[in-house]
Amino acid sequence: MLQSRLLQGTLREAPAEAETVSHQLLLRSGLVRQVAAGIYTFLPLGRKVLRKAEQIVREEMERSGAQEVLLPMMQPAELWQQSGRYGVYGQELISLSDRHGREFALGPTHEEVITSLVAQEVSSYRRLPITLFQIGTKFRDERRPRYGLLRGREFVMKDAYSFDKDLDGLDRSYQTMYEAYHRIFTRCGLRFRAVEADPGAIGGEGGTHEFMALAEIGEDTIAACNCCTYGANLELTGIAEGDRCPRCSEGTMQFFRGIELGHVFKLGTKYSEAMGAVFLDEKGVSRPVIMGCYGIGVSRLLSAVIEQHHDSDGIIWPLSLAPYQVHLIPVSVKDEQQMQLARDLYDRLRQAGADVLLDDRDERAGVKFKDSDLLGLPVRITIGKEAGQGMVEFSERSALSDRRQMNVEEAIAEAIAVLEG
Structure with a gap:
């Protein structure tokens, strides 16, 4: 979505x-x-x-x-x-x-x-x-x-x-x-x-x-x-x-x-x-x-x-009830490399059976992150300045302080592993 x-x-x-x-x-x-x-x-x-x-x-x-x-x-x-x-x-x-x-x-x-x-x-x-x-x-x-x-x-x-x-x-x-x-x-x-x-x-x-x-x-x-x-x-x-x-x-x-x-x-x-x-x-x-x-x-x-x-920031949905399982957040929708990588991730994760929400809104990054914390989807993948190198930031809503940089293939594998429990 x-x-x-x-x-x-x-x-x-x-x-x-x-x-x-x-x-x-x-x-x-x-x-x-x-x-x-x-x-x-x-x-x-x-x-x-x-x-x-x-x-x-x-x-x-x-x-x-x-x-x-x-x-x-x-x-x-x-x-x-x-x-x-x-x-x-x-x-x-x-x-x-x-x-x-x-x-x-x-x-x-x-x-x-x-x-x-x-x-x-x-x-x-x-x-x-x-x-x-x-x-x-x-x-x-x-x-x-x-x-x-x-x-x-x-x-x-x-x-x-x-x-x-x-x-x-x-x-x-x-x-x-x-x-x-x-x-x-x-x-x-x-x-x-x-x-x-x-x-x-x-x-x-x-x-x-x-x-x-x-x-x-x-x-x-x-x-x-x-x-x-x-x-x-x-x-x-x-x-x-x-x-x-x-x-x-x-x-x-x-x-x-x-x-x-x-x-x-x-x-x-x-x-x-x-x-x-x-x-x-x-x-x-x-x-x-x-x-x-x-x-x-x-x-x-x-x-x-x-x-x-x-x-204090919002909901933390259990995987079984989350409205969407993965939240994709391109930091800037005006950056074509970020959006292209976000769309690629969106398609591949959905093909793998994940329920994905892509934040394609033209909003400030802070607004997107605040909303993401509030909604509480289990997995968040942030696409930022390193999109050109195929790198993203991976985190789980239950442990937002544990943010890890990884390539796209690793992020997809990690997301699927979380969703499969």
């Missing part, structure tokens, strides 16, 4: 409404723009990051055996009335009426719709187990939207739902998703913990875990063992910092602030009984399907990653 054609404007100062580092950097780098409180437009760079996050989620969901569907955002109110949640969900539910006076809700979650679908499509134990997922937009009328993408009124979410014939099957489905979530957040370059949690408005039976990105701006405090994998939301425990771990008895409990990234629930028959999602078992007896529910705030991932991956 040529940067001169990119719909992207950087800001030198953070807008006054941006309270957190991630909110500031999302706006300053031109990834998003606010339309209204808690509602954002994703510009091309932001959309590319979001798509990469979606793809990681999609790959791991499919690896786990889940099948992708696309459920409607507008949901008939009668489905929510059938489940018993229409009157109790609260003011976060955005409701509306069509021209005929029929009531609908803009989906904050999709338990009702997916359960209704399975009630129509699955009638025998032979069709179970099955897990379905989607990646789409959700709506919640947050009382106080804040922190940019972390607490919005419109956001992108992955929600998955498992359907089993018995509780042993639910345990297996739950564990499969639990492991998939670990792979997803690891691939996104996040430091996180899975902690025991409250099911909240989703409800259900049995276990539930939240996946929390460790960050000081997190709205939740979590207690985590420094020896084993045990952790819990502090609201559910009487644990004091420094106590012995209640699970392993060897480690001590430490407190962290956390951003909730995902939540996995064992729903049991809460929705299937209410909505008639039943199947005939091996003996021909009608029984309600056993459900699990598994959500990830996909757009929220961007903010969590930035909170953990930044410095």
